[in-house]
Structures are given as structure tokens and as C-alpha cells.
Amino acid sequence: MIIKKCLNNGVIIGNCKIAMIIKKCLNNGVIIGNCKIVMIIKKCLNNGVIIGNCKIVMIIKKCLNNGVVIGNCNIAMIIKKCLNNGVIIGNCKIVMIIKKCLNNGVIIGNCKIVMIIKKCLNNGVVIGNCKIAMIIKKCLNNGVIIGNCKIVMIIKKCLNNGVIIGNCKIAMIIKKCLNNGVVIGNCKIAMIIELRVALM
Structure with a gap:
């Protein structure tokens, strides 16, 4: 909900600074404040150069390039399989959306995934393959487990209950x-x- 309020209202509430940074960087394409996280990801992916502490991106890069599982980059391996083989394995629908955006080169806003999530959250309408965003919204709003939104529910319970x-x-x-x-x-x-x- 914090993320939703930040994205919709453009107001910094509570600790949603991260959401605001991501929104401004992605939407406006302007480097404002300390949106280094987004910029680091961009620089690492575009230039292939390790800058600052972009270990997250480098882990994904190593998994994709070397095909070797290093540390806990299981997520990256799933991304690799989806992108390389074009096969949906497990629940990597998110990755498939990324693949379609990158391969087809149809740019809607800055990064289709973000646009899809934004439209779902703002309009509350399921458009295209934005099931992920709808699941996130429903889980956060209703507190009900629907479909495969176990990830969101787990995060919510952990953060709220500390269990x-x-x-x-x-x-x-x-x-x-x-x-x-x-x-x-x-x-x-x-x-x-x-x-x-x-x-x-």
C-alpha cells in the first residue's frame, strides 16, 4: 500500500522513499536525488561494467552469462531459462513479460513492466498480462491469498507480524x-x- 500511495499520489509517506525514487527515475528519465539503485542497474546492464555496489545485477549477469549458479541466484537461473529457452518453467510469468518487452522492442513508457503495474494499480483493471500487479494489489488490499500471490502474502506476514x-x-x-x-x-x-x- 505504501508503494501504491507513492506511485499514485506522488507523495512521500512513511518509508516509501524507494518507491518514489524508482517512479521518478523510470517515468521522467531524470536522475533525481539518490536514485542510484535504478541508475546502477541501468549502467550495469547497459555497459556491463561493475560500478559501485551493483552486486545484485552482477549476480544476475553471472548467472545469465556463465550459466553457473553462484550464491542464491536461483531467481537469475529461472530468468536465464525463460529468456534463453523461451519456455515457461514454474511460475516465471514475470520473466516472460520481460522477454516480450525486450525482444519485441515495443516501448510503453519506460519499461513496460512498470507501466503495466502502474495501470493495474491506478485503474484496477486487468490489462494484458498484468496479473502479477493485480495479485499484488488484491493481496495488499484484501489480505486474501488469491491465485499465486503467496510471495506477497509471505512478505506481508513477515513484515507485519515478524514471524x-x-x-x-x-x-x-x-x-x-x-x-x-x-x-x-x-x-x-x-x-x-x-x-x-x-x-x-
Whole structure:
């Protein structure tokens, strides 16, 4: 809901600085404030150069390039299979959407995925393949598990209740990093986000 309010109203509420940064960078194409996260991803993907702390992107790059599973880049491996083989494996519908956008070269706004999510959240209408966005909205709004929105529900429960349920280790890691400011396990991603938010 924080993300929704930021994207819809353009107002910084609570800790939704990340959402605002992403929106402004992607929509306006202008580097404002400390939107280094978005810019790092762009530079890494475009230039293939490691700049700053873009370890997240580099992990994805290594998985895609070398085909080797390093660390916990299972997500990247799924992306690789979808992009390379063009086959839908598991629930990688998100990746398939990315593939269609990149391959077909039809640009709607800046990055179709973002546009699809925005339209779904704003209008509440299912357009094209924006089932993911609708699932996220319904989960956050109604608190009901619909379809395959287990990921969202897990994140919500972890962040709200502070209880580890199922495989919500990612959410717990992010919570601990952001709240306590302590590096636990492999929460480098969360720490990077925390540092960038703190610099704002």
C-alpha cells in the first residue's frame, strides 16, 4: 500500500522513499536525488561494467552469462531459462513479460513492466498480462491469498507480524537489515537499499 500511495499520489509517506525514487527515475528519465539503485542497474546492464555496489545485477549477469549458479541466484537461473529457452518453467510469468518487452522492442513508457503495474494499480483493471500487479494489489488490499500471490502474502506476514512463515527468509532478512541495521546472512541486497535510503 505504501508503494501504491507513492506511485499514485506522488507523495512521500512513511518509508516509501524507494518507491518514489524508482517512479521518478523510470517515468521522467531524470536522475533525481539518490536514485542510484535504478541508475546502477541501468549502467550495469547497459555497459556491463561493475560500478559501485551493483552486486545484485552482477549476480544476475553471472548467472545469465556463465550459466553457473553462484550464491542464491536461483531467481537469475529461472530468468536465464525463460529468456534463453523461451519456455515457461514454474511460475516465471514475470520473466516472460520481460522477454516480450525486450525482444519485441515495443516501448510503453519506460519499461513496460512498470507501466503495466502502474495501470493495474491506478485503474484496477486487468490489462494484458498484468496479473502479477493485480495479485499484488488484491493481496495488499484484501489480505486474501488469491491465485499465486503467496510471495506477497509471505512478505506481508513477515513484515507485519515478524514471524517466519514458510520460505519468507528474504522478507525477514530485509526487515532485519532495514530495522536493525545489522548485516545478517546474505542480506547485502537489503543493506544496499538501506544505505541508499539513508543517504537521501
